[in-house]
Amino acid sequence: MISKTQAKTDIPTQIKNSELVEIRRRQIVDAAVELFIEQGFHKSTTRQIARASGLSIGSLYEYIASKEDILFLVCDAIHAEVEKGVADALERAEKGPNTLAEVIKEYFWVCHQMNDHILLIYQETQSLPKKFRKLVLENEVRITGLFTGVIARLMGTGDLPGMDEKTVDLIAHNISVLGHMWTFRRWFLANHYSIDMYIDLQTRYILGMCRATATMV
Amino acid sequence: MISKTQAKTDIPTQIKNSELVEIRRRQIVDAAVELFIEQGFHKSTTRQIARASGLSIGSLYEYIASKEDILFLVCDAIHAEVEKGVADALERAEKGPNTLAEVIKEYFWVCHQMNDHILLIYQETQSLPKKFRKLVLENEVRITGLFTGVIARLMGTGDLPGMDEKTVDLIAHNISVLGHMWTFRRWFLANHYSIDMYIDLQTRYILGMCRATATMV
DNA sequence: ATTATCTATAGATCTATAGATAATGC
């Protein structure tokens, strides 16, 4: 949380009132997300973003220093929302039995609902300056880490078989990516599977991984 | 094969000598791939592409009609190379025992070697006009279909347990995507796993999926 | 004559800023 706030603060502004900065940047991000999803980052112009934010082009540049700043704010906001969604989901899931399956289900639903946003991050992370890209990838790692945490806890309580750290990490990354896969292969998958069927099959697969490892140790 | 050639022919050119068209377009694609990998599609200019191809900007436009045409030629050439790599790999793998594991290994190595190219397709497919995007996604489906074919054959010979069509399809897509995952999460994975270790672990999981399904049917 | 190639540039943007104006608080 601290590092995220830190990162946002790093983006320069000419405006003194920090509350106002937050409000206007929220307007900017909301407008930009929609434009980027529809047209992509490069085809969206700063003028379009200004207009959709309800600001003049001059005012827009009081709140950011470059177009890339906007892209970073957008990516960071999306990750914050995904992270919140996952954290909430974990909380709900960890109360019931069969926890890992519940966690996967809740997470995949977050991906399903944030389809376009997750896709946007896949497509435009490359357009960020190196410094920002690094921060965005750190967000990605942190979110994956939430899954690592769950698996570790379940191993502790004996609800999952013992696995070494590398295995646990890879399972966590697989969960992340198979959730994303629903978004970036949706053009195919949604024609052949319902989201529920997709979740069922992939869950079986991921649990199979844990079992496969267990029988090998 | 026919449909691929068809697609290329669809791109208009002012040049009559079709052999020359092929030569020049190969120059253009080779130059553009490098530029796109380094700078992305939007930041690469048609002048840069012309210069790197050894053509004038005027000549470049004799061989294509728009910058997007170049991106399509690039994506299509990459897919052709991936498909050839996978087809070759299948041929080698299907001779030995433990075929599915061999296929996965060979395919993941193709991904490893074509890292930047696969990444490029993930990032820039969105920049294609709809008509071209459709063709590129069809390439992706066709490549995934190669895996479906192997699994089906192995089920036929009893080397894999019986699975319904939807399960087989999803396993094929998982193989595709977990290979790509090595490219688009390489910034993390390569710091924690060697390519060999990655292949070993993921292979175990994919085989586990077949087993998990089998014990359920 | 026909084909391929080149130079020069039209025409259309786009990002970012300078400098003017309006609003707020002392």
Place this chain on the structure above:
DNA sequence: ATTATCTATAGATCTATAGATAATGC
């Protein structure tokens, strides 16, 4: 006085084409 906002535009591209030139074959 200070802060926030706006209009107008500098300055820098970039794609795509028109029209001239060179090379090749009849």
